[in-house]
Amino acid sequence: MEILDPSLQTYVETHTDPEPEALKKINRNTHLKVLKPNMLSGHYQGRLLSMLSKMMQPKLIIEIGTYTGYSAICLAEGLVDGGVLHTIEVNEEMEELINSHLKLTNVDKKIHAHFGPAERVIADSNWQNIDIVFIDADKKNNFTYFELLIDKVKSGGLLIIDNVLWKGKVYDEHQNDADTQAFRKLNEQIAVDTRVEKLILPVRDGLLLIRKK
Numbered sequence: 001m002e003i004l005d006p007s008l009q010t011y012v013e014t015h016t017d018p019e020p021e022a023l024k025k026i027n028r029n030t031h032l033k034v035l036k037p038n039m040l041s042g043h044y045q046g047r048l049l050s051m052l053s054k055m056m057q058p059k060l061i062i063e064i065g066t067y068t069g070y071s072a073i074c075l076a077e078g079l080v081d082g083g084v085l086h087t088i089e090v091n092e093e094m095e096e097l098i099n100s101h102l103k104l105t106n107v108d109k110k111i112h113a114h115f116g117p118a119e120r121v122i123a124d125s126n127w128q129n130i131d132i133v134f135i136d137a138d139k140k141n142n143f144t145y146f147e148l149l150i151d152k153v154k155s156g157g158l159l160i161i162d163n164v165l166w167k168g169k170v171y172d173e174h175q176n177d178a179d180t181q182a183f184r185k186l187n188e189q190i191a192v193d194t195r196v197e198k199l200i201l202p203v204r205d206g207l208l209l210i211r212k213k
């Protein structure tokens with residue numbers, strides 16, 4: 001999943017704030033109990049999400065793809081008093097584990113977990129003036145989620161899409177599997193979208209930062 005050189009990754013992690021204790025436990029528990037634990041944002045990306053959120057001082061955050069709650073907790077660290085993070089997870093079997101992880105933190109009361117397919121949960125919501133969106137679920141629907149939410153994001157709001165460098169495959173012309181092609185198309189669609197400013201960060205598997213004008 002890491003595209004950075006491992007020694008560079010180690011260096012930046014050791015000179016970044018340490019992973020908070022509760023998140024360390026959640027990280028470890030995810031590796032013990034859940035399949036594909038490398039889906040979790042992890043220490044370095046988690047601290048970046050937390051810092052971006054603190055800089056934005058959000059009232060309303062929407063996350064698509066809760067998994068075990070790690071990135072939701074990182075993003076919720078930046079919520080202002082009275083702020084809320086809504087996170088959506090399609091797999092209802094994760095509910096107990098997510099709740100047990102949220103309880104380890106002091107942001108649990110600010111996080112509302114929804115279970116079901118994101119498209120349906122978004123359609124049933126009345127979210128408006130969203131400050132931050134984090135899209136990290138079924139990769140083929142990234143652009144659908146972007147289009148469903150862009151009009152609900154306030155001017156100056158931030159959308160973040162994970163995995164956009166797709167293990168480095170998007171810039172390797174020999175790689176042409178369906179997921180790689182989907183990420184290339186997404187990056188191209190966002191690159192020419194005049195409603196937004198965009199920047200790809202080569203962090204972990206690639207984070208696309210999109211600021212609504």
Ligand SMILES: C[S@@+](CC[C@H](N)C(=O)[O-])C[C@H]1O[C@@H](n2cnc3c(N)ncnc32)[C@H](O)[C@@H]1O
Binds near residue numbers: 039068069071117138
């Ligand atoms: C990469 S993991 C999310 C990791 C998490 N954001 C983190 O950084 O710790 C993707 C999650 O999206 C969920 N997911 C997949 N399709 C979905 C859908 N249509 N609606 C909501 N969640 C979905 C998966 O079940 C999985 O738990």
